[in-house]
Amino acid sequence: MDAESLNKIKANLPKHVAIIMDGNGRWAKTRGKIRVFGHRNAVNAVRAAVATSSKFGIETLTLFAFSSENWRRPKDEVDFLLDLFAKFLRSELKELCSQNVRVNVIGDISRFSQELQNEIKHSCEASAGNTGLNLNIAANYGGRWDILQACRAMVQQPGFSPDDLNEQNFSRYLATPEDVDLLIRTGGEKRVSNFLIWQMAYAELYVTDVLWPDFDENVYLDALNWYAERERRFGYTGDQIKNLTVNKG
Secondary structure (H helix, E strand, C coil): CCHHHHHHHHHCCCCEEEEECCCHHHHHHCCCCCHHHHHHCCHHHHHHHHHHHHHHCCCEEEEEEEECCHHHCCHHHHHHHHHHHHHHHHHHHHHHHHCCCEEEEECCHHHCCHHHHHHHHHHHHHCCCCCCCEEEEEEEECHHHHHHHHHHHHHCCCCCCHHHCCHHHHHCCCCCCCCCCEEEECCCCCCCCCCCCCCCCCCEEEECCCCHHHCCHHHHHHHHHHHHHCCCCCCCCHHHHHHHHHHHC
């Protein structure tokens, strides 16, 4: 990528990038392997996403690791995914801390084994003081679950009144309150799959046919370059956005 494109990316960075990491099974199938082979080879792509986010100063990266619907998959595959998640936390924590990355796992972790819950707790606590990239790992997560649990948490607050219910107050109770600026989905599917559906109200959606194990810095930069070219309107017209930009300058 040329210097002009890199400068444009740096000048128009999204604050919050979310990624649906899709295509592990298809990647394995094209190589004559079983699905778990694709999951095993996806770790390098996670490393690339984290490193590139840190390199360019992305504030928050949210990775969709295991959805609340993924329990429907064959038990052997589910067991492998959860074991891989635990191993990732154990093996990568030191490197993540060296990059000043703060780990946060979002989702209903109560269904996980006690061992995995302990790994999650340890990783989050050990990295809590880091001040760089905020890495959200969505595990046993669903967007509808997130909204419902936020509703329950809000109405259970002492002295709660319906008058307190507004977007800003409500967002504080979500698993992650930050609006998503850019959603990247690998594997070519064009759907959001119950992922951060409140937070993605105004997200730019970038879909690539690249399968997740092949995701690297170059693919990420293509997405960031595409985002940098977007005109984000938030309900305004294009002319209004231009006038606001001129007046702000």
